Amino acid sequence: xxxxxxxSFNPFRLVEEMLPQRAxxxxxGAYGLIGIVALILGIALLVWPGxxxxxxxxxxxxxxxxxxxxxxxxxxxELGLPAGWRVLDIIVGLLLTVGGIVMFKYTAxxxxxxxxxxxxxxxxxxxxxxxxxxxxxxxLPNQGWAIFYAIISIIAGIAILFxxxxxxxxxxxxxxxxxxxxxISAIVRAFTFGKPSKH
Numbered sequence: 001x002x003x004x005x006x007x008s009f010n011p012f013r014l015v016e017e018m019l020p021q022r023a024x025x026x027x028x029g030a031y032g033l034i035g036i037v038a039l040i041l042g043i044a045l046l047v048w049p050g051x052x053x054x055x056x057x058x059x060x061x062x063x064x065x066x067x068x069x070x071x072x073x074x075x076x077x078e079l080g081l082p083a084g085w086r087v088l089d090i091i092v093g094l095l096l097t098v099g100g101i102v103m104f105k106y107t108a109x110x111x112x113x114x115x116x117x118x119x120x121x122x123x124x125x126x127x128x129x130x131x132x133x134x135x136x137x138x139x140l141p142n143q144g145w146a147i148f149y150a151i152i153s154i155i156a157g158i159a160i161l162f163x164x165x166x167x168x169x170x171x172x173x174x175x176x177x178x179x180x181x182x183x184i185s186a187i188v189r190a191f192t193f194g195k196p197s198k199h
Contacts, residue, residue, distance in 0.1 A: 145185055
């Protein structure tokens, strides 16, 4: 049918030009806040004196809880978002929030058990976050940073899950560097989301 909107019946298409300005601003703000939090926590993991697994668990837990809550709130309050994208955001937000709470809850475990909890939780959460970011990159005029963020998140999640016997120090250094890279990427996404492509 001529004149039919090709995107109107796809609940999983996020087309930036079709979003109201308020929704664009909220998404930019969410990316920016997540990026700043990730950057601060990543630096803290690398430079914190006397780094311990408990410090790593708390820092990564804070990141996942804040990231999850931001996703849930943004998805609920913003009008104009595609239905499928809204549902995915809420689901991923819940998973990230639960992951962060798990990190807080089990900080009193033995070092070896806590290391396993951190490894599993962080790996799964980063993979889920990366898949969601990759889904969000569909039909964006500025896909580069969204795809970069997604790939880094997925690779980091897989690496941390399958790293043979990671030590506490290795986990914290790797986690810190990954958070810094994800933070910078999210901040750039905050500035580029909703902007017309230069091509």
